[in-house]
Amino acid sequence: MTALAHAALEHLTELLGARCLTDQDSAQRYGVDWTKVWAPAPSAVLLPETIDEVQQIVEIANEHGLHLVPSGGRTGLSAGAVAASGELVVAFDRMNKVLDFNAYDRSVTVQPGVITQQLQEYAEQQGLFYPVDFASAGSSQIGGNINTNAGGIKVIRYGMTRDWITGLKVVTGKGELLELNKGLIKNATGYDFRHLFIGSEGTLGFVVEATVKLARQPRNLTALVLGVPGFQEVMKVLHAFQSELDLTAFEFFSDKAMAHVLAHGVSRPFDTDCPFYCLLEFEQVSEQTADQAMAVFERCVEQGWVLDGVMSQSLQQLDQLWQLRERISESIAPHTPYKNDISVTIDKVPEFVEAVDKVVQDAYPDFEIVWFGHIGDGNMHLNILKPEALPKEDFFEKCNNVSKWVFEIVQRYNGSISAEHGVGMTKKPYLGYSRSPEEIAYMKAVKQVFDPNNVMNPGKLFDL
Numbered sequence: 321m322t323a324l325a326h327a328a329l330e331h332l333t334e335l336l337g338a339r340c341l342t343d344q345d346s347a348q349r350y351g352v353d354w355t356k357v358w359a360p361a362p363s364a365v366l367l368p369e370t371i372d373e374v375q376q377i378v379e380i381a382n383e384h385g386l387h388l389v390p391s392g393g394r395t396g397l398s399a400g401a402v403a404a405s406g407e408l409v410v411a412f413d414r415m416n417k418v419l420d421f422n423a424y425d426r427s428v429t430v431q432p433g434v435i436t437q438q439l440q441e442y443a444e445q446q447g448l449f450y451p452v453d454f455a456s457a458g459s460s461q462i463g464g465n466i467n468t469n470a471g472g473i474k475v476i477r478y479g480m481t482r483d484w485i486t487g488l489k490v491v492t493g494k495g496e497l498l499e500l501n502k503g504l505i506k507n508a509t510g511y512d513f514r515h516l517f518i519g520s521e522g523t524l525g526f527v528v529e530a531t532v533k534l535a536r537q538p539r540n541l542t543a544l545v546l547g548v549p550g551f552q553e554v555m556k557v558l559h560a561f562q563s564e565l566d567l568t569a570f571e572f573f574s575d576k577a578m579a580h581v582l583a584h585g586v587s588r589p590f591d592t593d594c595p596f597y598c599l600l601e602f603e604q605v606s607e608q609t610a611d612q613a614m615a616v617f618e619r620c621v622e623q624g625w626v627l628d629g630v631m632s633q634s635l636q637q638l639d640q641l642w643q644l645r646e647r648i649s650e651s652i653a654p655h656t657p658y659k660n661d662i663s664v665t666i667d668k669v670p671e672f673v674e675a676v677d678k679v680v681q682d683a684y685p686d687f688e689i690v691w692f693g694h695i696g697d698g699n700m701h702l703n704i705l706k707p708e709a710l711p712k713e714d715f716f717e718k719c720n721n722v723s724k725w726v727f728e729i730v731q732r733y734n735g736s737i738s739a740e741h742g743v744g745m746t747k748k749p750y751l752g753y754s755r756s757p758e759e760i761a762y763m764k765a766v767k768q769v770f771d772p773n774n775v776m777n778p779g780k781l782f783d784l
């Protein structure tokens with residue numbers, strides 16, 4: 321732990337008692353996310369239980385010139401919730417209750433520390449559905465999802481976290497409590513600050529309560545995994561299925577991603593080895609939908625766009641097929657992956673992937689490039705694995721070159737350097753590839769309004 325001024329520590333201990341932690345184990349546990357690039361070095365970990373305590377923490381931070389880092393499930397991939405410079409971690413683990421359910425509005429009000437899966441299960445108990453879903457749903461918290469505007473595997477049909485938040489209570493960097501939009505569906509009263517806070521990565525204030533809209537439960541979800549000969553064909557298959565069916569997901573992954581996930585213990589869907597695989601999902605509302613899907617499948621095979629395929633026949637098979645996609649990230653984690661989370665509009669995807677692939681392959685032919693992602697919404701995860709013999713430092717240095725080249729291509733294609741993981745510290749130096757100097761200046765001015773003393777997650781998104 322980095323030492324905290326005596327007076328500040330005394331003040332915080334008075335407020336939180338044993339919920340102000342200064343031991344090494346807590347620092348290591350709460351000071352990081354999944355990026356593991358920066359070593360955790362917070363000066364304390366705070367576990368508030370009420371909005372009032374959060375407000376008082378912010379007031380103390382302003383008074384003593386301290387910096388606060390919000391911490392949810394710590395599953396982030398851009399170092400947005402890392403405390404590497406003596407900050408105070410404010411962890412929302414103790415604010416984890418479902419507060420209210422509103423059957424007519426089909427909405428639920430939750431504290432920020434509610435885990436995504438807990439919210440999904442709660443919705444199910446009410447006969448409803450919370451559709452934002454991703455592999456880390458078992459540990460990510462709703463507050464973190466809001467701070468990063470989390471996306472995931474169902475965006476093609478249901479959108480991002482932003483689309484499901486109808487109300488927010490936030491504590492600003494000045495310690496004020498704001499109630500934003502109050503669960504309303506229609507509200508035409510000027511600036512909607514709710515949307516400023518969603519995706520702001522904790523730089524404007526803390527989310528202390530959220531009202532979340534729920535959907536009807538999907539019926540008879542069915543997945544198809546298809547083997548495809550090339551990337552152009554992935555796009556043709558997407559187009560063919562989307563013309564006939566309302567898809568709930570369209571994911572893709574390369575043969576290399578498939579090899580890692582199979583080595584990780586997931587079962588092979590069929591024998592044919594293919595350069596690319598697509599996983600698509602739809603609601604099989606009637607026999608007719610299944611027939612329609614089969615007809616598109618057959619047409620794709622005739623055209624030579626699909627080499628092999630399998631369709632789930634039960635919920636258990638549906639889950640099994642999803643494992644092929646959802647477990648890629650964990651299966652490559654031991655290879656020190658250098659991660660990218662980039663997007664372009666769907667029409668530009670094949671050209672863009674080819675350009676990025678070429679630039680990396682030409683410079684570093686011994687690097688293993690693993691492509692996968694949410695291709696139905698133009699979001700690709702580019703992971704490059706460290707060759708075993710190459711020291712970590714050399715690998716990261718080379719990856720810095722890769723970042724520059726990749727982001728130049730992103731800029732050329734009018735894409736985003738971060739589609740869904742956020743900017744945090746990992747993408748901060750590259751923000752200018754996606755946002756104009758004028759936009760960044762406005763962002764800084766907005767931060768100044770809500771957080772004039774720069775106490776809220778400083779050094780994330782941009783430096784002042």
Ligand SMILES: O=C(O)CC[C@@H](O)C(=O)O
Pocket residue numbers: 454455472646649659660693701702703
């Ligand atoms: O590990 C990654 O690069 C992506 C993680 C996650 O966003 C996913 O889509 O699986």
Ligand SMILES: [Zn+2]
Pocket residue numbers: 472693694701740
């Ligand atoms: Zn993803």
